[in-house]
Amino acid sequence: MEAHEAESQSPIVSRASAKKELHRHFRDNRHVWVFIELERGQVHPVSIELLGEGRKLADKLGVQLAGVVIGTVKGLGSRSAIAEAFAYGADLAYLVESPLLSDYRNEPFTKALSDLVILHKPEILLLGATSLGRDLAGSVATTLETGLTADCTELDVDADGSLAATRPTFGGSLLCTIYTLNSRPQMATVRPRVMATPNRVTHTIGPIIRHDLMMIEEEIVTKVLGFLPDERSETINLAYADIVVAGGLGIGTAENLEHVMVLARTIGGEFGCSRPLVQKGWMEVDRQIGQTGQTIRPKLYLAAGISGAVQHRVGVEGADLIVAINTDSNAPIFDFAHVAVVADAIGLLPALTAAFIRRLPLHNQSTQVN
Numbered sequence: 001m002e003a004h005e006a007e008s009q010s011p012i013v014s015r016a017s018a019k020k021e022l023h024r025h026f027r028d029n030r031h032v033w034v035f036i037e038l039e040r041g042q043v044h045p046v047s048i049e050l051l052g053e054g055r056k057l058a059d060k061l062g063v064q065l066a067g068v069v070i071g072t073v074k075g076l077g078s079r080s081a082i083a084e085a086f087a088y089g090a091d092l093a094y095l096v097e098s099p100l101l102s103d104y105r106n107e108p109f110t111k112a113l114s115d116l117v118i119l120h121k122p123e124i125l126l127l128g129a130t131s132l133g134r135d136l137a138g139s140v141a142t143t144l145e146t147g148l149t150a151d152c153t154e155l156d157v158d159a160d161g162s163l164a165a166t167r168p169t170f171g172g173s174l175l176c177t178i179y180t181l182n183s184r185p186q187m188a189t190v191r192p193r194v195m196a197t198p199n200r201v202t203h204t205i206g207p208i209i210r211h212d213l214m215m216i217e218e219e220i221v222t223k224v225l226g227f228l229p230d231e232r233s234e235t236i237n238l239a240y241a242d243i244v245v246a247g248g249l250g251i252g253t254a255e256n257l258e259h260v261m262v263l264a265r266t267i268g269g270e271f272g273c274s275r276p277l278v279q280k281g282w283m284e285v286d287r288q289i290g291q292t293g294q295t296i297r298p299k300l301y302l303a304a305g306i307s308g309a310v311q312h313r314v315g316v317e318g319a320d321l322i323v324a325i326n327t328d329s330n331a332p333i334f335d336f337a338h339v340a341v342v343a344d345a346i347g348l349l350p351a352l353t354a355a356f357i358r359r360l361p362l363h364n365q366s367t368q369v370n
Helices: 005-009 045-061 077-087 106-120 131-144 257-266 275-279 310-316 345-369
Strands: 032-036 065-071 092-097 124-128 148-152 154-157 163-169 174-179 186-190 208-211 243-247 270-273 300-304 321-326 339-342
Touching: 032 045, 032 077, 045 065, 045 077, 045 124, 045 154, 045 186, 065 077, 065 106, 077 092, 092 106, 106 131, 106 208, 124 131, 131 148, 131 186, 148 163, 163 186, 163 310, 174 310, 243 257, 257 270, 257 300, 257 345, 270 275, 300 345, 321 345
Parallel strands: 032 065, 032 124, 065 092, 092 208, 124 186, 148 186, 243 270, 243 300, 300 321, 321 339
Antiparallel strands: 154 163, 163 174
C-alpha cells in the first residue's frame, strides 16, 4: 500500500515506477464485489450505497458487479438480499447459506467470504464500515494477506485500473489516497451515508452462484446465546435524518446547546455536535458528527459555531444544503458551506426558532386545505 502524499515528497519515485508486477496468482482477478450485509434479516443501507459506487467502478473497469450474500437457509433474508442486489445494479450474485450463518460470527463468515474470493478471484471487494463489516473486513484481509483501506470517503480507479481509496488521516487533518499495488483483492470499507443511495430499478434476478460453507459447528469457538437489541438504536437517527442542526465550540457553554435542540425539534430535525463537545462531555457520542462520529447526508444541515475542520467536513459534505453560522468570517466551514452567515449563533438560533414557529402553523394549515 502507498499513501498519495508520498508522491509529492519524492519527484524521482512515482507510484507507477514503484509498482511491482502482479504475481501470476493475481493476474486472473476480475470484477467488483460488494458484501451485502444483513441486519436482522434486512439489507443494511450501506450495502445499497456501495452497490451504487461499485457499479461506477465496474463500468470504468469494464467488468461485472457482484453482490455477495452470506446467511441462513431459514427465512427470506438471503433471497430478498439477492433481489435487492440486482435491483441496485448487480450483474450476478454469490450466495452462501448455512444454519451456521444465522447470526454473525467471525469464524464462519470469514471462512465463507475468504473461500469465495480464493475460488472466484475478484479484483475489488467492498464492505460497509459497520461493526460487522469492520470486523469481517479485517479478518478476511488478514486471511487473504491483502491490503485493506478503512473508512474511505472516495473510491475511484486510476489509469492502470488500480483502486484509489481515499480516507482522512492524521486525525482528519489530511486526505490520503491508498493503493494496494501487489496483492488482490483490493479491499476497502466505507461508512454509511458517505456515498449516495442509487436509484432502485426493477430488475429480473440474474445468475446466482452458490457455494457451500466448508465448516462444522465444532470448529467454531464463538457461540451466540441470545440477542439483546439496543433500546436506543431507534431513538437517535442522525445518519438518515432529512434535517440536522449541530453545535460546536462557538456555542460557548453546554447550556447553550438547548438553542440547537429547540431549533431542531421545531423544524422536525435531529440535533448533533462536533467532536470537541463530546470530548467535553456536553453531548453523548452517538450525536457526534464527523469522520470519527456519524456521517450524514441530510437535505438541510445547519451548523452553529462549528469551525469545519477536515474531520468534520468529510462527515457532512454530502448534505444537499449546508448553512453555517460562525462569528469568524475565515472559518474553514465557509469554504464548503452553501450559505455562510457571519453572526453569533447564540443570538441567531433563538431568532430562527421564533421565525419558524410563526411560519410553520400557517404552512401546516395551507397544506391541510390543499
